[in-house]
Amino acid sequence: MGTVDRSARDEILARIRAVRPDEPVSVPREYRTGPVAGGTVGEPGEAEAAALDGELIELLVDRLVDYRATVRRCAPQDVPGALAELLGEVPTVVVPPGAPVRWLSAYLGRIRRDGDPEPLTVADLDAPGVAVVTGCAVAIAQTGTLLLDGAPDQGRRLLSLVPDHHLCVVRAGQVVGGVPEALARLADPTRPTTLVSGPSATSDIELDRVEGVHGPRRLDVLVVTD
Amino acid sequence: MTTGTGNIVAPLPFPTAARRELADGQLRANLRRATHTIRDKRLRVVGEVPDWPALRRSGAAIKDDVLARLPELLEQFEAAATAAGATVHWARDATEACTLVTELVQRTGSTEVVKVKSMATQEIGLNEALAEVGIEAVETDLAELIVQLADDTPSHILVPAIHYNRRQIRDIFASRMPGVDLDKLTDDPPALAEAARRHLRAKFLSAKVAISGANFAVAETGTLVVVESEGNGRMCLTLPETLISVVGVEKLLPTFRDLEVFLQLLPRSSTGERMNPYTSLWTGVTPGDGPQTLHIVLVDNGRTETLADPVGRQALRCIRCSACLNVCPVYERVGGHAYGSVYPGPIGAILSPQMTGPDAGANRTLPYASTLCGACFDACPVRIDIPEVLVHLRQRGVDARRGRPSAERTAMRALAWTMRDRRRYAAALRAARRGAAPLRLVTGARGQVRRLPWPLSAWTASRDAPLPAGRTFRDWWAGRDRTGGEGTGGDRG
Amino acid sequence: MRIALFVTCVNDLVFPATGQAVVRVLERLGHTVEFPVEQSCCGQMHANSGYRAEALPLVRNFVDTFGRYDAVVAPSGSCVAMVRESYPRLAGPDPELAAAVAELAPRVHELSELLVDVLGVTDVGAAFPHRVTYHPTCHGLRMLRLGDRPLRLLRAVRGLDLVELPGAEECCGFGGTFAVKNADVSAAMLADKCAAVCDTGAAYVAAADNSCLAHIGGGLSRRGRSTPGAPRAVHYAEILASTEEEA
Ligand code: SF4
Secondary structure (H helix, E strand, C coil), X not given: CCCCCHHHHHHHHHHHHHHCCCCCCCCCCCCCCCCEECCEECCCCHHHHHHHHHHHHHHHHHHHHHCCCEEEEEXXXXXXXXXXXXXXXXXXXXXXXXXXXXXXXXXXXXEEECCCCCCCCHHHHHCCCEEEEECCCXXXXXXXXXXXXXXXXXXXXXXXXXCCEEEEEEEHHHEECCHHHHHHHCCCCCCCEEEECCCCEEEEECCEEEECCCCCCEEXXXXXXX | CCCCCCCCXXXXXXXXXXXXXXXXXHHHHHHHHHHHHHHHHHHHHHHCCCCHHHHHHHHHHHHHHHHHCHHHHHHHHHHHHHHCCEEEEEECCXXXXXXXXXXXXXXXXXXXXXXXXXXXXXXXXXXXXXXXXXXXXXXXXXXXXXXXXXXXXXXXXXCCCCCCCHHHHHHHHHHHCCCCCCCCCCCCHHXXXXXXXXXXXXXXXXXXXXXXXXXXXXXXXXXXXXXXXXXXXXXXXXXXXXXXXEEEHHHEECCHHHHHHHXXXXXXXXXXXXXXXXXXXXXXXXXXXXXCEEEEEEECCCHHHHHCCCCHHHHHHCCCCCHHHHHCHHHHHHCHHHHCCCCCHHHHHHHHHHHHCCCCCCHHHHHXXXXXXXXXXHHCCCCCCHHHHHHHHHHHHHHHCCCCCCHHHHHHHHHHHHHCCHHHHHHHHHHHHXXXXXXXXXXXXXXXXXXXXXXXXXXXXXXXXXXXXXXXXXXXHHXXXXXXXXXXXXXXX | CCEEECCCHHHHHCCHXXXXXXXXXXXXXXXXXXXXCCCCCCCHHHHHCCXXXXXXXXXXXXXXXXXXXXXXXXXXXXXXXXXXXXXXXXXXXXXXXXXXXXXXXXHEEEHHHHHHHHCCCCCCCCECCCXXXXXXXXXXXXXXXXXXXXXXXXXXXXXXXXXXCCCCCCCCCCCCCHHHHCHXXXXXXXXXXXXXXXXXXXXXXXXXXXXXXHHHHHHHHHHHHHCCCCCEEEEHHHHHHCCCCCC
């Protein structure tokens, strides 16, 4: 639509130029951007780094559970079994185009892969008994947050939105301490990105948190550690 | 300069509106409960973050930097968003913004739009404008939905239905929500959330057009960010074909990295959570994922007017977290409707009158709606010194009316004139003390007065007033000097 | 050390006992207190109501009066906050005055700051055998950040039973002209504060500011007319001045 009115734009910009402050502002960044564990700040040495990884995972699990997510931990070779167990009686599972085939090798229900052959419709995803399994780009221990950036193992945004049950596979190496490290890890910030912290919830009734509104009401997280 | 218009003008003087709200005991109980719940939560999650003071300083500085470089950053944002497939529009005020959005919706042929909660669209009165041309705007945030069903107006930035408790919400749903299952509808919050889910599900899945605001707009990348809880935002931002985002010009951040500060400050300050359940980031359009048409409407509506004031412009740092409302003792007693603007509480008291200019409605009474207790400044994640701005706006009001007669200014002048000279001051003290002597005879042991003449009758309407003492301090001191210091004792009050 | 007392205008006229108490406490600790009679009002009400021009002469008078002292003590959190927080802003446009303010402001102390930080005492040798609750006041809490200084002083008072005030950090609703301009909201805040004070079962509610105390005390006194035995409001300086003989 090439009919944008330039006069409002030019007038607003001119007005702002006339009144804006003329002092340049320097931005201090004294907040923490490095590793964090158990709420303490500091740069760890190499020896501490391994211990820290363990702590980060503990922290992530603690925070996810606090948000009423179901959390399981398993070794890499046990992923199919663990997923099958979490899925239980779920009749249909949806996966993004690039999800490893191995993930659902122990699951006995119906598997539908987005884009194979056709993109799944909203109705497909909204059908009763549909769960979705995705990976994630990075996870934040301090806040219990999963970042999905549309990479092939995560897929389109609606995949992790419309089904009522979302399972997310997190590898140990994807877990970081805080928000700054997580955003820095995103490969391309202009890809549609969603930060998920627990199942959908609301604080709109008496400012107290209740889980379960429009997004998936069940969030399961499988943390894969060595 | 064009001043702001829309739902930011208080129709009644604050004291009058406040009196009306104070009379509602249920309202006060609801507000007290909700604000105290959230205060405790916020303190807990903020206390968890050792670098919170550093984050606040950075947050404030990043926003100040945005204000200093606003024209360049807006142009950069426009270029980046356009390159990513968005169409960027500009609106000088509320009317222009509403006209723009209305036309954009009409061009799609839709007569229904789904909406993500957005302060900017409330500010410009978009729902009313859409209704006038026969377009139904469906609010999808739970609290907005409650307010919309109740045919009420929002009373809080974050939780527009904060003035209702669960029982009242149940009653609103029971009587106003089409097709609600009365058997399953209790006042249990999960049951209420479930009712909202059912009510809105079909609308989400069939909507062609969505309207949102944005919490942040990144100049560097053209990215928009919406921070939410329920997933209604994700539904609106993902499923429809067309998305129209209405964004105040001050919502910019220079770089993507700056989000690392604000995605820490905002959730902990607003809902008292370490992180809100869902945050969506999108840049223009992405083939195969989400709306394929994106319009971004950048709105001034009095923000430039606010920017022009060197002291008051810090109000434009606001990220609408609502922490200042939740900790405000005045807001807690009167609620949001008393402020007559979509921006209530401490931030509203400094933002509404600046955006509209002081002569709009009763907005000039808003800067007085505070005891200057400072709780808002302490809570504000971007360190807006709200008490400072309140006093500054009072001063602007006083200065603007210099030369016009005012009983208050006469009194203030007389007081200052007396106080800056020690003889005049001592004489005035003596006069006040003498004048009080006959009163003292009738006040009894506590030395408290029950009723004073106007304007101090406002004081004695609900509390007794103390009397000037029998002897001023300086008289006591003078007497003590004469008798050589020690041994004069004191006048124990 | 030359300590000057800034008694504040409200105390001078209405609560001289508070000023006298400060003198007694400091003299009991062996210090000499001076009272420069040129002092009047800090200008807080003017400045907070938007009357900067009217407040400025009072700023000048304050600086002229107290500039020569090593320490200035005031038994009022809000007046000290005015000097330390607002004077720099008010004086800003006048560089000479701003320099004088910057030089003086750090030497202006609320009583508990002088006692605890400058003189290094918490036990001032007082006795007050009553149950007391303490309202920290907004200026003391959020502008001066007095923290637990007044509480430490009160805890060291012999016989004093200090009880916690629920919701202590909440404003009492005074706010200077707010109490008159928004009288209804102020009264609602006051009612809650009085209820909290009464619930503690204390005989006294203490604070560092007589203006808040006049407001709270006025509310309690009004309540006391219907329910006798309501707590009384007292400046904590007066508690610190009390000794065994009077107790
Ligand atoms: S003024 Fe500060 S505390 Fe209030 S809503 Fe804005 S950012 Fe939040």
